[in-house]
Amino acid sequence: MGAVLSLKNVDKKIGKAQIIQDVSFDVYPGEIFGFLGPNGAGKTTTIRMIVGLTKMTAGDITVNGHSIATDYKRAIEQIGTIVENPELYPYLTAEKNLIHFGRMSKNVTKKDINDRLKLVNLDYAKDQKVKTFSLGMKQRLGIAQAMLHRPKLLILDEPTNGLDPAGIREIRTFLRKVAKEENVAILISSHLLSEIEHICDRFAIIQEGNITQIESVSxxxxxxxxxxxxxxxxxxxxxxxxxxxTTFPNLTITQQEQFIQLMLTKEEAGNIVTLLTSNDVVVYQVVLEKQSLEERFFEATSGGLV
Ligand SMILES: Nc1ncnc2c1ncn2[C@@H]1O[C@H](COP(=O)(O)OP(=O)(O)OP(=O)(O)O)[C@@H](O)[C@H]1O
Ligand SMILES: [Mg+2]
Incomplete structure (x- = not known):
């Protein structure tokens, strides 16, 4: 299956400052992709380029094959987004807000509105004015609004900023649900590794406008x-x-008390156990040292982020 979102060698200069440099990544249907970086790394700038709020200096961004630069209308139709804060009318109820925003796109039915309110767990508060909402409720309503026209790509810039752990978990649960059930590709930015680790399938790390790595969470x-x-x-x-x-002269082995430690592939580990047991060495246990995402991450960034 092709990528829903594709960035190829994207650059952004503002004046003489190179804000974004040679950024490339793809996001696929059904996947939650994290965009992780410290304050000022260029997350919002990249997102603003994806949704056409600011122009790229070089490179290309396509959404389902439609270029943001040359085919903006077709590209933007496929996107649902909240950049920074959701735009909501405080004196309208949750439902009336969605009805209002629903009128801006084609084919949004009353059922779509109710489905979205249910998805983000705001069904119970649909007749309540938004000015009475907590931050978490506003954020959820914003996401419901962004998803009214059933976009193929949902882009959320720091969606859990300022939310408490319960609020974060709630958002995580329904984002997973829409990614899986509706095959939506979701791009989420964050400066928190722990958040990316819990919500995303893959993520890119951005530092000073450069992507330093892209990897899977698992x-x-x-x-x-x-x-x-x-x-x-x-x-x-x-x-x-x-x-x-004697048998594998290329392997480096260190001995630590009753353990030997060595770097192996899964197949080699199997061969080594066979070698030992067939030579009457009793194997009590084989332990794979799994590095946590946090350890891998610190290794990669020399601890530049939290
Ligand atoms: N209009 C602008 N003019 C000049 N510099 C800008 C402009 N917009 C952004 N920048 C600079 O670009 C860099 C990236 O900013 P951006 O807002 O994209 O970072 P971010 O990763 O979203 O950070 P945060 O986590 O704080 O939201 C920063 O150094 C910022 O100062
Ligand atoms: Mg930002």
Missing amino acids: NESDLKQGVHSYYIETDNPTRAQKLIE
């Missing part, structure tokens, strides 16, 4: 292909080390 796919640190506990670590060194 490292299951890495585990299938990559090399990881294993600890193997045996009844005879010295003999285990000798056996492995």
Whole structure:
């Protein structure tokens, strides 16, 4: 399946300042993609370029194949967004706000409005004026509004800013639901790793206008292909080390008490267990050292973010 959102070598200069440099990434249907970076990294600027609020200096951005630069109308139709704060009318009720915004797009029915209110758990407050809403309720209504026309791509700039943990969890739950059930691609920016870790499937890190890495939150796919640190506990670590060194001379082994530690692929780990047990070394346990996202992240950024 093709990407819903695609950024290719996007640059943004304001005056002489290079705000965004060579940013490229793709977001796919049904995926929640995080855009993680500290204050001033360029998250909002990138989002503003995606939704056409500011022009890029170079590169291209397409939404379902339609370029924001040359085919803006077709591209923007597919997007639902809140950049910074949702625009809501405080003296109208939640439902009346959605009716009002629904009139701005084609084919928004009363049912769409009710479905969206239910999705964001505001069904119970639909007749309440927005000025009485908590921040979390306003944020949820803003997301309902952004999704009224059933966009293929939802873009939210720091959607959980200022919310309490319960509010954050609520947003997380329904974003997952729409991504999965409606196959919507969702781009969310945040300066909090913990948030990205809990909401997103993949994320890009942006620092000073540059993407420094793109990766999956779960490292299951890495585990299938990559090399990881294993600890193997045996009844005879010295003999285990000798056996492995003779059979696999390229591996580096360190001994730590009853454990030997080495970097292996999954297949190699299996071969090593077979080697040891068939040579009468008793294997008590094989421990895969899983690095948490936070550890990987700090390694990659030298702790530049929290
Ligand atoms: N109109 C502008 N003129 C000059 N510089 C700008 C302008 N808009 C943004 N910048 C600069 O671009 C950089 C990126 O800003 P941006 O708002 O995109 O960051 P951000 O990642 O969204 O930060 P935050 O987490 O604080 O929202 C900052 O250094 C900012 O000062
Ligand atoms: Mg911002």
